[in-house]
Amino acid sequence: MRETWRWFGPLDTISLAEVAQTGAVGIVTALHEVPYGEVWKADAIAARNDMIKAAGFTWDVVESLPVHEAIKRGEEGLGPLFANYRQSMANLAANGIRTVCYNFMPLLDWTRTDLAAPVARGGTCLRFEASKMAAFEVFMVNRDGAEDDYAPEVLEKAKAWYEAAGPEAQAQLLNAIMSGLPGAYDRFDIAELRTALRAYNGLTRADLRANLKRFLEEVIPTAQELGMVFCIHPDDPPQDILGLPRIVSNAQDIQSVFDAVDAPENGLTLCTGSLGANPVNDLPDMARQFGDRIHFAHLRNVRRDPDGSFEEATHLGGDTDMVAVIDALLQVEARRKTPIPFRPDHGHDLLADVERQSHPGYPLIGRMRGLAELRGVVAALNRNT
Known part of the structure; x- marks a missing residue:
């Protein structure tokens, strides 16, 4: 498994020099400053890629190339937005960046109180x-x-x-x-x-599924031409929020995404925290079931309460059996003979993290602790093979 780190670019309070000290070898990032729906210009991608290379990393995953809300709502006249999206894909591929993580959650991304x-x-x-x-x-x-x-x-x-x-x-x-x-x-x-x-009044779960299918039909053929893979991020939390439907919350949902466009390029980001907040989800089983379509992994843990509340736990200390998940992913890797990039997702704010004021959920020390724990599990499991 390939260790990566989410970096928010020049806006991040954590520098690439500091990331290097965590031991991660790949970077997960995006051009966060580009408004949604506009083309990611080739020169801007190249400049960011050069910055990452100069620090001794590779840009392994785009997280994310965002999907415009008009596409999620299924509005009319979406041709220019799809054309811009495909051009951004081509510009990324021209710079050797071929894995795209995205989500299809309406309006809000992750939600915490x-x-x-x-x-x-x-x-x-x-x-x-x-x-x-x-x-x-x-x-x-x-x-x-x-x-x-x-x-x-x-x-x-x-x-x-x-x-x-x-x-x-x-x-x-x-x-x-x-x-x-x-x-x-x-x-x-x-x-x-x-x-x-x-703007989302009347949007049903069936509507959102149809709009996702149209998005996939627009971009997956281009991904195939460019040698790219897409990996949808599950809903966080895995439930409707603010009356807005969510459609990537369990194994059945994920299978429906794959069925919408049945191609290996149409894949999954296995987020153990997002999916782990739903008590019906068996994460090790999902890793085995969808292994051939998992192109990226977010490894974190949550501790659930009976009323649907949950909080971020330590990476090995929540309700998900992280050792079993990693064991399943290593078995998938051995079968596929290609490494799965993963990153330590979310972390506790520890020690000097509190003063740094990094992006919520993305502290330096807390994630470094998580990466160290995950690295230890991978090393122990690999020794036993």
Whole structure:
């Protein structure tokens, strides 16, 4: 398995020189500054690639080449957006970058209610609290029908939290949820979020699946021509959010993505944290089942609560059997005879991470701890083969 590290480019508070000290050999990044729907210019890709090479790395995975929201909504007149997307693919391939991670979550990317939840023995982690999410949807956004999406006991806790929370706590909750906006630089206030949500009125799960199928039909043939592979990222969390459907949350969903365009270039990013937040998902089994279509892996762990809440655990300490997942991936590698790039996904903010103020979930020390733990598992399993 090939060790990589997510780097947010020149905007990142973590330098490539620091990443080098983690032991990772590949970089996962994107041109985050390019507005969605515009072409990634060949010279901009080359400049970023040269920067990565000069630091002693290879650019292994694009995460992500974003899908414009108009495509997810299935609007009319999408030809120019698809043409721009294919041109960006060609420009990436011309620079030797051939693995693209993307997601098809409407409006929001990952969603958390707490960016700095305390963990035992010090440090903080990302957390999704079901009652806080319910309070946000029901009492702050006032979304029609939101009450129907939560159990009575969760709604009771949501009401109690909302009645006790002042403006500062509500602002912190809004900021945490908005941190999951793609690109994570623009933010909505409550009124702007209500307006943004109206653009998705009536969008069903079937609609979103059809729109994903059209996207794949537009890009996978080009990927085949260019020698590229695509790997969809699962929903995070694996449930509908703000009334918006999500369609990559379990094994059945993933198989439906593969069936939409049945080609090896249409693959999966195995995110053990996103999928692990759904208690029905058996991650080692999914790694074996979909092994031939796994082109990239995000390895992290979560600890689940019965009400649907969860928080980021240490990489070996949550509810997912990470050793079994890695064992399955190593077996897939041996069969395929090609390495699977993986990165230590999310980490606790530890020690000096708190002062650094890196992107939420992407601290230096916490991820380095995670990478070290994962590296140890890989080494031990390889020794036993």
